[in-house]
Amino acid sequence: MKVKITAFGIAKDIVGGKHLELEVNGQELSLVRKDLIxxxxxxxxxxxxxxxxxxxxxxxxxxxxxxxxxxxxPPVSGG
Amino acid sequence: MKVKITAFGIAKDIVGGKHLELEVNGQELSLVRKDLIxxxxxxxxxxxxxxxxxxxxxxxxxxxxxxxxxxxxPPVSGG
Amino acid sequence: xxKIYITSDRLxxxxxxxxVSDNGSGGLVVFIGNVRNKTKDKAVQYLDFESYEPMALxxxxxxxxxxxxxxxxxxxxxxxxxxxxxxxxxxxxxxxSSPHRKESFAACEFAIDTxxxxxxxxxxxxxxxxxxxxxxxx
Amino acid sequence: xxKIYITSDRLxxxxxxxxVSDNGSGGLVVFIGNVRNKTKDKAVQYLDFESYEPMALxxxxxxxxxxxxxxxxxxxxxxxxxxxxxxxxxxxxxxxSSPHRKESFAACEFAIDTxxxxxxxxxxxxxxxxxxxxxxxx
Numbered sequence: 001m002k003v004k005i006t007a008f009g010i011a012k013d014i015v016g017g018k019h020l021e022l023e024v025n026g027q028e029l030s031l032v033r034k035d036l037i038x039x040x041x042x043x044x045x046x047x048x049x050x051x052x053x054x055x056x057x058x059x060x061x062x063x064x065x066x067x068x069x070x071x072x073x074p075p076v077s078g079g
Numbered sequence: 080m081k082v083k084i085t086a087f088g089i090a091k092d093i094v095g096g097k098h099l100e101l102e103v104n105g106q107e108l109s110l111v112r113k114d115l116i117x118x119x120x121x122x123x124x125x126x127x128x129x130x131x132x133x134x135x136x137x138x139x140x141x142x143x144x145x146x147x148x149x150x151x152x153p154p155v156s157g158g
Numbered sequence: 159x160x161k162i163y164i165t166s167d168r169l170x171x172x173x174x175x176x177x178v179s180d181n182g183s184g185g186l187v188v189f190i191g192n193v194r195n196k197t198k199d200k201a202v203q204y205l206d207f208e209s210y211e212p213m214a215l216x217x218x219x220x221x222x223x224x225x226x227x228x229x230x231x232x233x234x235x236x237x238x239x240x241x242x243x244x245x246x247x248x249x250x251x252x253x254x255s256s257p258h259r260k261e262s263f264a265a266c267e268f269a270i271d272t273x274x275x276x277x278x279x280x281x282x283x284x285x286x287x288x289x290x291x292x293x294x295x296x
Numbered sequence: 297x298x299k300i301y302i303t304s305d306r307l308x309x310x311x312x313x314x315x316v317s318d319n320g321s322g323g324l325v326v327f328i329g330n331v332r333n334k335t336k337d338k339a340v341q342y343l344d345f346e347s348y349e350p351m352a353l354x355x356x357x358x359x360x361x362x363x364x365x366x367x368x369x370x371x372x373x374x375x376x377x378x379x380x381x382x383x384x385x386x387x388x389x390x391x392x393s394s395p396h397r398k399e400s401f402a403a404c405e406f407a408i409d410t411x412x413x414x415x416x417x418x419x420x421x422x423x424x425x426x427x428x429x430x431x432x433x434x
Contacts, residue, residue: 006210008208008210008278008280009208009280009282010280010291010294013291045295047294047295047296052210052278055210055212055213055216056213071213071278073210073278075293076274076275076276076277076278076279076280077274077280077293077294078207078214078238078250078273078274078277078278078280078281079191079238079249079250079270079277079279087346087348087418088346088420088432089418089429089432092429125432125433126431126432131348131351131416134348134350134351134354150348152348152416153418153429153432154432155412155413155414155418156412156417156418156419156431156432157347157376157387157388157411157412157415157416158376158387158388158412158415158417171310171326172309175309175328181330181332181333181383181384182333183330183332184332185327185329186327186328186330187325187326187327187328188309188326188327188328189323189324189325189397189401190325190326191322191323191324192321192323192324192393193322194319194320194321194322195319245319246319255330257332259327259329259405259408260405262327263327263405266325266401267397267401
């Protein structure tokens with residue numbers, strides 16, 4: 001399935017833009033992580049990489065739905 | 080010796096004024112405490128009664144000097 | 159003004175204090191996170207904050223709700239600035255009030271600690287010779 | 297404005313914040329003790345504070361000095377109001393700043409805890425039907 005991805009912070013620099021589309025072979029979010037790392041090995045250097053869907057943190061076992069927007073959350077540093 | 084005493088807070092209400100002179104038979108501050116309590120038994124009802132001389136807390140073994148001004152410090156409640 | 163608020167304008171401590179003030183709440187604690195002029199002895203020119211705003215607001219609200227209920231606060235406000243923030247200006251202000259001070263201190267410290275762990279806001283330190291996304295790398 | 301200050305005028309949080317702000321100190325904590333409208337469910341009309349001023353200033357300065365040295369603060373200010381203070385207004389404001397927030401929280405809480413134990417200031421709660429010197433009796 002086609003997955004829409006939005007990137008913030010250093011993730012935006014790594015993928016080279018705020019928005020990205022990825023074609024993954026299945027519904028589990030873990031596939032998105034795998035594909036991202038293989039396309040952009042710099043993700044492996046981050047202290048962490050979390051995902052959010054619909055403004056909620058989700059873990060890698062999350063099953064993607066059509067039209068889900070996956071947001072890449074590199075280590076936060078507010079405050 | 081004659082001791083000049085200044086009272087604050089509830090101590091002022093107990094002695095009936097801000098200033099007081101006490102004639103004590105010796106130099107130790109403990110005598111002042113004893114005399115105050117016998118003249119004004121309400122001091123015994125306080126949670127504590129401290130003394131200051133020259134803007135410093137002193138304990139009951141303090142030896143009074145001529146012209147010392149003893150300040151009565153009932154329980155503080157700033158803030 | 160909103161209690162949970164993200165803005166590119168300058169933050170106001172007084173506005174935050176006014177929002178949590180209450181005649182029954184004697185203990186008010188405010189945390190102000192200002193932009194420092196250096197990090198590990200390297201001179202910083204300014205910070206640049208980016209937020210995933212709808213989620214950041216939601217996570218900030220969660221922190222305030224948890225703090226209010228856990229410490230029985232009267233209220234808590236969290237204001238965060240985004241965009242370029244010059245040295246010495248406020249990046250974040252958290253204020254809370256409760257009848258007694260101990261609860262306000264504990265809740266305010268919890269809130270800033272948690273904000274730094276969960277709220278999707280990112281800061282870039284800008285130096286004369288480059289820039290760094292803070293905390294990105296181990 | 298003085299850093300250690302006793303006044304019968306209204307206190308200002310912003311003045312205290314400005315006094316401790318510093319470009320190298322990112323973590324600023326402020327405690328504001330406001331006059332509450334009740335004590336143990338009894339309605340308070342106002343508070344009346346009395347201080348033994350020269351000694352109170354000296355004890356407040358000791359607290360600030362100890363806090364600055366123990367937690368390596370940039371600075372601490374303590375402003376206390378005396379005389380009649382209406383409901384909702386500030387009786388005391390303590391502000392401090394340090395490079396990191398943990399120190400500022402600990403120092404600010406230490407300062408207000410210690411002030412309430414050592415500084416010769418007394419407050420009288422004034423009710424509709426009488427008045428009470430706070431903490432005087434066990």
